[in-house]
Amino acid sequence: MTSYNDLTPALPSSPSLSSSPASTDHDPAALELWGGYECTVNRVGDRWFDQTPRSGHEHRLDDLALFAGLGMRSLRYPALWERMSPRSPDEIDFRWTDERLPEMARLGLNPIVTLCHHGSGPAYTSLVMDNFAAGLARHAAAVARRYPWVRDWTPVNEPLTTARFSALYGYWYPHTTDEGLFWRALLNEIDATRLAMREIRAVNPQARLVQTDDLGFCHATPPLQCEADHQNERRWMGWDLLCGKVVPGHALWERLCAFGLEERLRAIADDPCPPDVVGINHYLSSERLLDHRVERHPHRAIADRELGDCAGIPYVDVDAIRNHRPGVLGLPQLLRQAWERYRLPLAVTECHNGATREEQVRWFVEVWEGAQQLRREGMDLRAVTAWSLLGSYDWNRMVTRHAGHYEPGVFDVRSGRPRPTLLARVLRDLAQGRPAQAPGLEAPGWWRRESRFIDAPAGQAHVPVAGHSGGPAACDDGAPLLIVGDDGPLTHLAQRACEVRGLRHVLAGAGSALAQLRACRPWAVLDARDRDHVTRPLTTVPEPASGRLPALARQCAELGVPCALFVTAVGGAAPAPLPSGVLVARTGPVYLPWDRSARAVRLLDALDAGQAVAADAGHPWTAVYGPDLLDGVLDLLLDGMDGEAHFVPLESWTEADFARQLALTADRDAGQVTAHGEPLPPADAGAAGRPTSYLPPGETTLERFVRESRLARVAGEEAVQPREDEVRMEEAH
Structure with missing residues (x-):
């Protein structure tokens, strides 16, 4: 909390009541924007x-x-x-x-x-x-x-x-x-x-x-309707x-x-x-569901994990938008x-x-x-x-x-x-009374898709929007995102992120990128080629950034089209100079929840199997969760950000630290983790000049990774769906 020593200074001149903002002229018939x-x-x-x-x-x-x-x-x-x-x-x-x-x-x-x-x-x-x-x-x-x-x-x-x-x-x-x-x-x-x-x-x-x-509004299964009726009366009490x-x-x-x-x-x-x-x-998340079928909700968000009790009946209190198939009332x-x-x-x-x-x-x-x-x-x-x-x-x-x-x-x-x-x-x-215009606005929000339900079949996460192919017809429905890719994991992640987010996109190879750029007039270009090999196994040391700006980025800059590309965060500087409109995402090694060979996935599999895990206390953990990386880069591209953006872990964890945090997040015994190697010296958390990271904190990433990796283990990649509702739970319960 802020505290002050010198209290109550002299009152400065203040606006008179008649000159306050409330008295300025405006159209009383218009809906106002407040903030x-x-x-x-x-x-x-x-x-x-x-x-x-x-x-x-x-x-x-x-x-x-x-x-x-x-x-x-x-x-x-x-x-x-x-x-x-x-x-x-x-x-x-x-x-x-x-x-x-x-x-x-x-x-x-x-x-x-x-x-x-x-x-x-x-x-x-x-x-x-x-x-x-x-x-x-x-x-x-x-x-x-x-x-x-x-x-x-x-x-x-x-x-x-x-x-x-x-x-x-x-x-x-x-x-x-x-x-x-x-x-x-x-x-x-x-x-x-x-x-x-x-x-x-x-x-x-x-x-x-x-x-x-x-x-x-509180919805409920039949044994809990009496409690829901009470809560639906209670919600008015402040105003009443x-x-x-x-x-x-x-x-x-x-x-x-x-x-x-x-x-x-x-x-x-x-x-x-x-x-x-x-x-x-x-x-x-304001509309809630009281459900006595506790076993149907094993993957509840943090804010929903506690069990309630109504006349001896245990129940969960979860968001209705994802759990109540009859539907919600909705804000209107x-x-x-x-x-x-x-x-x-x-x-x-x-x-x-x-x-x-x-x-x-x-x-x-x-x-x-x-x-x-x-x-x-x-x-x-x-x-x-x-x-x-x-x-x-x-x-x-x-x-x-x-x-x-x-x-x-x-x-x-x-x-x-x-x-x-x-x-x-x-x-x-x-x-200003103008219609909203933004990429992706033509697609329904996640709360209006069948895939939002917890029990939705695997594979329903993808949003049906036009423009997924690489042919000219893909450009007929408005400006897409142009993804320039190869056959590597970054390109796959980029396509997948666009599909689950409902962002119209076109995929082009390096050879056809310029033609598509001119034909489609995209709102932005995402160069998802893995030139720096950031998706190699964690044991492989990534090659330092070359320092050269790819020709595609220069062409985008000349045409005034925003462009984003990936480089390794290991060694060297970002490609320079960076023209206006070019976003460079500097990232650590990337791991995916469905890649059973990835070190993070193997650690989780071993912990879930009750096995002992050996992890290096002298090796820094610099790996980046792939879905977080692509979501973050797409967000910054939509914002119109350019320049250099760092996607590196916020915490100075060793591999052993990561394994212990993973065990805690996965509700496993951190004692399964045995550290070896010489511990790293403590990092200076407040070191000046440390770059801003656009990744979530490790704790948030691990919660997402554990859920998604376990789903992929059982039902493959198609079972992995984003959980947008878990980010903000202010009005839970």
Whole structure:
């Protein structure tokens, strides 16, 4: 957590209320683009997890200009209690927000200020303590007095979700798993919201409450339908309480009264605080399935592994989109439910898909177009919010520990500076009223393919799109990706990645590449020839990079067509000079999950067979998982990135380290691994000049590798399908 010594500096000049971004002219009939960066501060034990410094936004004021450049109207932005008053409620540090909120006003960005985002408050309170509501209200009053021109507020982001994760499931502080304390935590958050808005409106009577929460739906197998019915009532409780709907006769009134909460419920109902905008956060994992057939789900994602129990019946709680064949309701239907229930203005306040670039674009465009249709039907739906503008860290582990798993958002910050992704270009078009255009947009998203189901037959992962052959007809359906290849594993991986991702492509050999380049007018070229032999066995030392730029890359540069190629990360520099538009992927030796001769695969096979494994403690592990490599390169190519990109393991593991981590990931005994050789000297993790790697952390890679290699062992390569839904599980359970 950030802490400061010199508190409460003098107040700088602030924009007047009349000059705030909210008062600028705009077309009220248009669907607005809003934005938000992942600003969670959650507590696990005595440790706080703060996304703002992890993304680098802590020290980059110019990020705000990048956000404004997307054409968005409003920006969800933090003035978090934990960050501003970490030690005492009597000490509040405005320096960070003093610099940023006026800058947002100058840029024409209307702030939607959040005071608590998945947190439990500073160390001197918690969600279940009596001082939480009054403490947040005090913080709200101070912030409102400091910035009286701010109109839109979210005192507590996702109160129901936060209460579940903190007090019902025990993931976050105060780590309780007690239903009574869960309801107490929720009522504390609702009281905090009511009291905060009272203080804010005493400063600015025009202030609006934008109340966000996750909205999903719980499906169930018949023995668990009663639990699903309860959860489907419970999902409304945050908004119901604020709207004064939780009164005698409400479906959950008696349940809460049984926990001794009747007096508090009546006080809330007598003094409600209805939202001015109901903010709907929704992810592809938001709709859940409760399934008592536990044996059907042996490969659950990390966030879904715990078993539940309902009246003595064990069950799994998994995403419905991949596990419920009757289908999900979908976001449009959920928005209709919210509209019918409250008849208040709505906004989609988080829209994000943790997936490959084209899938991120497909999801956002689908939500945007669905919102346009709902507005045409008469729904007062104000905006769609591009969430996770700077990406997010470790949400696949519910932000319970630092594993280093990063998923890019509208910008990719892995290099230390925000770099626009493909989604940034699409958002600019949508904000200006132009139709979205992006490679792969014509294909359905993974959530609309039959292959998404866990029990889908092997081989259904490939998306039927035109343009897989190398003939002229393959160019008739729009600009494809031109893959220039040989008969090696990189070319095979490139084709396979395009097929499972639904990217139209044409394959050409070196001899026909130039003719295809001119005939097809591709959006990009991927030179998937393995000139540096990076797919040789790990015992083979790759040849150093030649330093010469291939003729194909020079031809692409002359024609203005982006191009990517692979070189070894061992020795030498990337081909130089690099013209604009040329991306060079520097990679370590590549291994594949279906190659039973690969060292990583042989290690896993031996561990699964219960055999002892000898691994070298003096040999660095530099191998790269092939599917991760191709997904990463295609993402950067879609983003329009050029220059040099490193695909090397983030960790300084030896082969013995890799084998032990593999055993742990595979739920095998790490004692099966015997290290030999002289240990390597410890690496300096913070060594200056270490290149940015565009690979996932080793832990994430091993989870994917173990699953995919085991599938390939049983049913061959065709059984290996990507699991896009495992990347982000924020709204799981």
